[in-house]
Amino acid sequence: MSTDEAVGTDRPQQRRSVLRVVRDAPRPVWVLVAGVFLNRAGSFFATFLVLFLKQLGFTTQEMPLILLAVGIATPMGSLLGGWASDRLSRKASLVGSTVLASGGLAVIGMSPNRPVALCGVFATALFAQAYLPAASALLVDHTKEEDRVPIFAFFRLALNLGSTLGPLIAATVANDNLKTLFVISSCTYAAFSLLLWLGLPAVPSRARTADARRAAGGGLPPLRLILFYGSIIAITAVYVQYTSTVALAVEEGHSASAYALLLTLNSGLVILFEMPLSGLTRRVPWWIPAAIGTLLMTFGIVLTGVAGPYWLIAVAVGVWTVGEMLFSPVVSSATAALSPPDRVGLYQGYLATVQAVAFGLGPAVGTYLYGIGTGLLWLSCSVVGLLACLGFLGVSRWARSPG
Known part of the structure; x- marks a missing residue:
């Protein structure tokens, strides 16, 4: 056994280029990256939330309390999404969170009054970003350790490209009624969810396998x-x-x-x-x-x-x-x-x-x-x-x- 093999490192000439790492990425990685790009291009919740609350008639004294609740709900959703990806499966967490986020955005876009709109706002805050832990875990599952950094860079590229395209779409379709943007966001989340459902394999989480069950449990x-x-x-x-x-x-x-x-x-x-x-x-x-x-x-x-x-x-x-x-x-x-x-x-x-x-x-x-x-x-x-x-x-x- 060579020294490089003994320490578990690759020889420089054996390491694939970034382009080849991305090109050879398995199908679940490509499905996820394509879905994230689509999702970010049509995500307007964080960008237009304050303007939407103002349009609903909330005062500057009332908005901080709503935004505080949104700020609490978002990390709670991240924890929930990460837990679900281990206890159920990556696919279940990804599809479930995006479906629920789509529902919350639909409630905002079709809300008849302020209380209903707020219910949609809090549901969206809880689930809109809850897919990210499962997405990261899926990338880890389907990537060799030495290829993870380029794959995560590829994932971030999709996020950034989608986020760059989103404001252009918003400027094109936005009008005085911001509810239209939330309906579009709901549709993109639904499309993201459908793509994940059709494109990802239904693989049980490692936390449910016999080898990992002994280590399962809570705690800090x-x-x-x-x-x-x-x-x-x-x-x-x-x-x-x-x-x-x-x-x-x-x-x-x-x-x-x-x-x-x-x-x-x-x-x-x-x-x-x-x-x-x-x-x-x-x-x-x-x-x-x-x-x-x-x-x-x-x-x-x-x-x-x-x-x-x-x-x-x-x-x-x-x-x-x-x-x-x-x-x-x-x-x-x-x-x-x-x-x-x-x-x-x-x-x-x-x-x-x-x-x-x-x-x-x-x-x-x-x-x-x-x-x-x-x-x-x-x-x-x-x-x-x-x-x-x-x-x-x-x-x-x-x-x-x-x-």
Whole structure:
């Protein structure tokens, strides 16, 4: 047995290219990626929810309570979807969550009054993202470990392309009655569900097999995973400042359209370069791109907030975009590597949950600190990002140490 075989690594010449990894991906991966693209292209719930609530007559005093309930329901759905993917099957979780989300969106689009509309809003918040843990677990099931990073980059490419196309569709079909958009979203979720039902094999979850049954059970993840998820929620809370405080800082010296152009730059770079970059990040241990990506996202976000000249702001956006491309495809693969075989879906659910929490709380906390003082905000982001980086390094050392 050779040294490479003994340590379980591939020789460089034996490693397939990213293009070949994607081309040779099994049918379930292609079905899922195609469905996610379709789904994201017709998903308007998060984008137009506030405008819809305003159209229904809710005041600015009432909206925060509704949005808080939505923010609680979303991570609950992620946990539920991850649990179902392990206890039932990936297919059952994927199809069930998308059908229920389609129903919630249909209720919104055809609601005769505000109470009915709110029921649809909460149902949609609970189930619209609940398919993501099962989707990640399915990618893990059908992908070799050395190919996971490119496959997750491929999955994110579909998400990003669909999210880019969605606003164009909304601008084309939107009118004064936003209910039309929610009906369209309901139809795309239904089509996504049908594609999953017809295209995915009905394979029982690993948690129901005899080999995994002995490890089944609840309980919190091990301490190293708590540190892992804590680091993820920390860097995500820093990264998500681009939606709130970074926008406020940029618009102090530039127009709203200039800020929108920066977001377009971010999306374009991710779409063009994330998959090719995954060919490099998959060749090294997960903690290296995770740690470097965390530092780049932190530095880039802080620089975007404090930079004055527009060209320097654009450079800063490029920095945190490179960090995003290093970090994002790796984190799901790392979660799978740190998960028990029978709880891959549940641990992907934990991942989706902490990210949802960070996306909900990050802008609120950041805006509060921004109001106290911009220096305090950017110093806090720097410290939190550094702690997240150290957290990933600590998890890595812990995972490799004996016992």
